[in-house]
Amino acid sequence: MDVLRLIERAIAGDAAAERALYEAHVDRVYRLAYRFAGSDDLAQDFTQETFIRAFERLKEFRREASFTTWLHAIAVSVSLNGLRSVKRFAARHTELDEGLAVGSTRRESEPDLKVRLWRAVDALPEGYRTVFVMHDVEGYTHEEIGEVLGIETGTSKAQLSRARGKLRQSLAAFAKEWVS
């Protein structure tokens, strides 16, 4: 059924229409949330919150825009806000853990280059990481990223270029490995 018709029915309180919208979009939203969060629990929470907010604000959806873009914009906003809260929470715990672990030594085996790259992605500034995840990991075009994040296409390209530059810098010590 036509998305606009489903939206109209959902606004009128038709639960089946809400469910149909959910079924049509949940996989992509969950996938995107998971890419940002890296955990099933968080991805589920972010996905749920995305749909709850979307259904609450369905009347605000402007029909000339794409519903997918509108929904993904909510998903990105929910995920990034959620991650900020989680990081604040984790930071407090880390302080406590570090206090307890004083004097202990831990040796880790050397991670491979892929793992180093993922850690470097985790450490990117939020704006760079967002564009990197959407473009290089999830395959959004710069035009789509621009619409979802509300930025110019050129800004998206510039952010990606800076993100890659930062990653390259972070992995500079291992250049021989990716060159080979």
Added chain:
Amino acid sequence: MTEQDRFDEFVEHAAPDYNRPPAGVPRDAMWARIEAAQRAHRDQATVVPLRPRGVSRWVVYVSAAAAVLIVGVALGRWSTGGGTGPAEVATAVAPAAGTAARPNPRELSPAYQLAVAEHLSRTETLLTAFRADVRAGRATDAQLASWAKELLTTTRMLSDSPAAADPKVKRLLDDLELVLAQMAQLSKSPSQLDMDLIDHAMSERSMMPRLRTAIPAGRFSAGT
């Protein structure tokens, strides 16, 4: 090929594995939680206009919960034969010797079932609203601790009544008691850390899915 090109090639090859999602998406579980949150939201919206000015939504819920519980327990005692003083309840929940004497959960009076279901439904409303506030980074209602205290008292009453004869219900009530006890101790403006810890405790015990499973579908609407 330049070093930059090689790096881009490496990134292109490695990026798809970054935070790779699992193959299956838990669609039904997420949908159930979305529906419950919407139901709780609608119920709150229904209650708010009806309450007198200055009376918190928590107070309205507590009063309704207490009333239902009292009626439920009274009906339960009346319908199970009348001679139901505290001594009989104590016998029914005595841990070792009482096992055989405990009523069969399948034969539990409808009034007790009603009281349990209503209580779980109202607890679910509190936990859903709390969780939504935590996740959205909003301040919780100042009356949260007081509502949690009332629900905690009810939970303990039910836990010590024949309503807890079903081991599943008993376990659920025990876990609820722990979570509600944490909430009852919150200050009027709790820190985000305290709230996150409770949220974590809820997730760890799978409180929301268990509550929703225990509440008969379509029969109880929290907060009304």
